[in-house]
Amino acid sequence: MAGLPAVRPDQEDDIIAANSDPRSxxxxxxxxxxxxxxxxAFSCFVDACPVLRAQAYIWVNCLxxxxxIPPTAIYVHMPAESSEYSDWLRGEGVQIVESDQxxxxxxxxxxxxxxxxxxxxxxxxxxxxDCDTAWVGNQPIPNGNPVSAKIVDLxxxxxxxxxxxxxxxxxxxxxxxxxxxxxxxxxxxxxxxNCNGGLYIIDGDFLPTLAPKWKSWVRWCLDHEDLFGAQKxxxxxxxxxxxMAELQTRxxxxxxxxxxxxxxxxxxxxxxxxxxIIHYHREFTSHMTLKKTGLGTVDEAIE
Numbered sequence: 001m002a003g004l005p006a007v008r009p010d011q012e013d014d015i016i017a018a019n020s021d022p023r024s025x026x027x028x029x030x031x032x033x034x035x036x037x038x039x040x041a042f043s044c045f046v047d048a049c050p051v052l053r054a055q056a057y058i059w060v061n062c063l064x065x066x067x068x069i070p071p072t073a074i075y076v077h078m079p080a081e082s083s084e085y086s087d088w089l090r091g092e093g094v095q096i097v098e099s100d101q102x103x104x105x106x107x108x109x110x111x112x113x114x115x116x117x118x119x120x121x122x123x124x125x126x127x128x129x130d131c132d133t134a135w136v137g138n139q140p141i142p143n144g145n146p147v148s149a150k151i152v153d154l155x156x157x158x159x160x161x162x163x164x165x166x167x168x169x170x171x172x173x174x175x176x177x178x179x180x181x182x183x184x185x186x187x188x189x190x191x192x193x194n195c196n197g198g199l200y201i202i203d204g205d206f207l208p209t210l211a212p213k214w215k216s217w218v219r220w221c222l223d224h225e226d227l228f229g230a231q232k233x234x235x236x237x238x239x240x241x242x243x244m245a246e247l248q249t250r251x252x253x254x255x256x257x258x259x260x261x262x263x264x265x266x267x268x269x270x271x272x273x274x275x276x277i278i279h280y281h282r283e284f285t286s287h288m289t290l291k292k293t294g295l296g297t298v299d300e301a302i303e
Contacts, residue, residue, distance in 0.1 A: 137276030146206035149195035213243035
C-alpha cells in the first residue's frame with residue numbers, strides 16, 4: 001500500500017458507489033434503533049496516517065450510506081489538526097473528538113482514548129470499531145450484554161504466554177476458549193475475554209465500570225511488556241481480558257460474520273458466508289474499495 005494516494009473529499013462518490021448495497025433490509029440503528037429503541041454511538045480512532053485515513057473514509061461511508069447511521073452518532077477520534085481530511089469529516093457532520101496518543105510505548109493502544117468520550121455520554125450502547133472495518137451486512141447489530149465481541153482470530157499471544165501474564169497479574173488461570181483459527185500446540189486456545197479489538201459492543205451502563213480497569217490493565221501490560229515477547233502489540237486486547245477477569249465478567253461471543261478477517265485468506269481457510277462486518281487490514285485498493293477474496297458469498301457482500 002505504499003502507493004496509496006492521500007484521501008480527497010472529491011473521491012466520496014467513488015466510495016459511495018463502491019459500497020452502495022441495493023439489497024433491502026437495512027435498518028437505521030441509531031441514534032435510536034427502531035427494534036430495541038436503544039441509543040447507540042459508533043466510534044473509531046484514526047492516527048495521522050494516510051492508510052488509516054483511507055480506511056476511516058470507507059468506515060464512515062459504510063455507516064452513513066449503507067447502514068443509514070445519522071452522522072451525529074458517528075465519532076471519529078483523531079489528533080488535533082486542520083487539514084483537508086478534517087474539513088471533509090466536518091462536512092460529513094460526524095463528531096470529531098481531538099485525542100492524543102494513549103501511551104507512546106504502543107500505538108495500538110490509542111483506541112483506548114475513545115473510552116473517556118463515552119464514560120459520561122448518555123448512550124445505551126457504544127460500538128467501538130477499528131477504522132479498517134466495513135459494516136456491509138443487513139443484520140441488526142447485536143447488543144453488548146454487557147460486552148459483545150469475537151474471540152481473537154489466532155492465539156496471539158500463545159497459550160503459555162497468556163497463562164504467564166494472568167499468573168503475574170494475580171488473576172489465576174485464564175478461562176480457556178478456542179480461538180477462531182487454531183494453529184497447533186500452544187496456539188489453539190486463549191482466555192475467553194481475549195477478543196479481537198476490531199469490534200467491541202459495550203453497554204453504556206457498564207462502560208464507566210470497565211473503562212478505568214481497562215486503561216489500568218493496559219498500562220500494567222505496557223509496564224510488563226517483557227512477558228509478551230514478540231506479541232506486545234496485543235497489550236490493548238490482553239489488557240481488556242485482564243480487566244474483564246478482575247470484574248468477573250464474561251464477553252458474549254459473536255460469530256465470525258461480525259468480525260470477518262479477510263486479511264487472513266492467504267494463510268487460513270475462511271468460511272464462505274455472508275459477512276456483516278468485514279475486517280480487512282490493508283486488503284483494499286488504491287481506489288479505496290475492498291479487495292475480492294475469491295469466496296462467492298463474501299465477494300457478493302463486498303460488491
